[in-house]
Amino acid sequence: MDMRPDPLIMMTTQTAQATVAAKPKIVARNVNVFYGEKHALKDVSVDIPERSVTSFIGPSGCGKSTFLRCINRMNDTVPSCRVEGTILIDGKDIYDPALDPVQLRARVGMVFQKPNPFPKSIYDNVAYGPRIHGLSRSKGELDQIVEASLRKASLWEEVKDRLTDSGTGLSGGQQQRLCIARTIAINPEIILMDEPCSALDPIATARIEELMEELRHNFTIVIVTHSMQQAARVSQQTAFFHLGHVVEVGETPQIFTNPTDKRTQDYITGRFG
Amino acid sequence: MASWYALVAVGLFIAGYILAGSRARAVAGGDYAGMHSLPTYHGLYTASLAFLPALFIFICGSFIAGQLATYSAISALPENIQSDVLRQGAALREAINIVRGGSPAAASAEVQSAAESYGSVLSAGQWATLALGMLAGFGGLSWGLSRVSMNFRARNNFEKLVHGLLWICATIAVLTTVGIVFSVVGETYRFFFDPDIKGKPTVFEFLFGTDWNPQAAMRADQGDIQTAYGFLPLLTGTLLITTIAIVVAGPLGLFSAIYLAEYASPRMRAIAKPILEILAGIPTVVLGFFAALTVAPYIRGWGEAFGLEVASESALAAGVVMGMMIIPFISSLSDDVINAVPQSLRDGAYAMGATKSETIRQVILPAALPGIVSAFMLAISRAIGETMIVVMAAGLAANLTFNPLDAVTTITVQIKTILVGDQEFDSAKTLAAFALGFVLFFVTLVLNFIALKVVQRYREQYD
Ligand SMILES: Nc1ncnc2c1ncn2[C@@H]1O[C@H](COP(=O)(O)OP(=O)(O)OP(=O)(O)O)[C@@H](O)[C@H]1O
């Protein structure tokens, strides 16, 4: 049986090996999530280190998005959803009743699986967060934030002449980059990305991956991806989800070259999906 | 007669469906994949070919038969009755009643003979219609059957029939509207320009006159009060009451829609929404006496407590109750459009750290705006067109005022007042109702046009 991983992954993992931060930013212990009767996440315990990229991989429906949505308490907006267990950010329990989820979400930004720009102009989409959080003192400063965010999301060149056009009029891939720009604009400590590149072409994907590489020096990034190559290229840690369990979590090179669990091995060698 | 006809037509439809379907199955001999259209379509096509001509002939035939019968009844009447329009109409109605089974004994001999000729022509016409219809139906049926074959495109042809049918329905709807508009415009033209009508105002007097008193001509005892057709007090009355209604219903309706859509638990929503909709089902007469007997005295007492002069019938009472009437239009429609805003937009805003009210104000309401504007427009149209509440609660006095505590009257109320009771159709007073109707129609049209523009502008900006 050929269990050797894809040589492409082997190559790229070496570059990603660079830094593995020690201090955990997010600590999850025994997290269980229920949608009504459905038990979607089972006893998930993961540490996510500061200033690095962590990728979640796993077959469809295994609970990656669900776990991501626990980290910024987006699951609060789903009436049938119940979360048990502890999730700490910087040592503080984010499910503490005294904590304000609105403020939490300003620190933990999120890019969704499907692009969801607001029905406003491109400029207003990006300026939305800075405005509600009072991040700029003047129009000029706001302009700067908008431009910098759009540049980081590598959308600036395409939209700089039509900032007043509606954000919903952009193509799917442009919309997704707009959503990324919108999230960076509030300067969150943690950025959660749910398959951010699934609607992007290879060039835009490469730019977003560069962006993640750049951002990880200051931010903690968690990305859900179905592309093993992408996980290997951009992330330092990888967690493998399967049927609501975290089967294996570890440094990316180790997960891809030397997985300890049979299910992980089968998944990354493409034996089941 | 009509029921026989319906029976035959339905029989033709079923026969066409079954016969063509089974013939198609026989032709196919099991090879449905090699057949252009499935047997069901052959059946439907032939059934329509049999049914539609029969239906068409019924509609035309019964109309023509009725006309012919009336004509023959009139010519059976003696000269002196024929020449007098009123007596002719009365005799004709009597004759038709006899044919339909009234009491023949009471009628005069002339009417009897008219009734006989009416009855015989009518039944002959109906039999002819039935015969023609059956002929056309069987013709269509056999033609449809003859076309069943492997390659016949029954599916596409049926599609064309459906297309045609829908076109006819749409055309009838449009023509009805056009017909109503033309009749109103025509009568309005007569009101202003027909030289035979006495006591009519000029267009300028009508549009800018400040006195409305169409009744004066009828009452000799009123001495020096002049007939006047100044439309301004009616316009201000209408606008005043509508404005009050929207000021009451706009915020209440919109905010309750936001509450129902965004804050209420599913259980609360399931209870509250139907209750709000019941409000829309209360007859306006009931709301009218509620306004007149409960709200108006209350407002009056309250006003007097503050030392204000309040008429016992006031624009405020009518406007407030009218506002209650239109709350469900605004709340129910707005609730639907707010619910239709995709959840992903809410998620996007929450994930940016927006609070619930920020999300609603900055993301959801702008996205739902076109729908909300339409809801308001519908509500305003209802308010402008509402008559009963105003009649009962705001009085009939055509005061040119913007004071909500005065009695006022509206365009619709005056139309109603003018046309209640026996009227001569040719007097200036009666025709004034058409002029009012025309203006009302025009005002509503302008409002709808403005709303459309608003919606389009925001569409461009937001979609
Ligand atoms: N709002 C919801 N209500 C009920 N069940 C849900 C809801 N959201 C997710 N689930 C269920 O929870 C499980 C995990 O879903 P989740 O969206 O986390 O999967 P995923 O790993 O992100 O899959 P994908 O890769 O396809 O995005 C699925 O079985 C799904 O049916």
Ligand SMILES: [Mg+2]
């Ligand atoms: Mg997902």
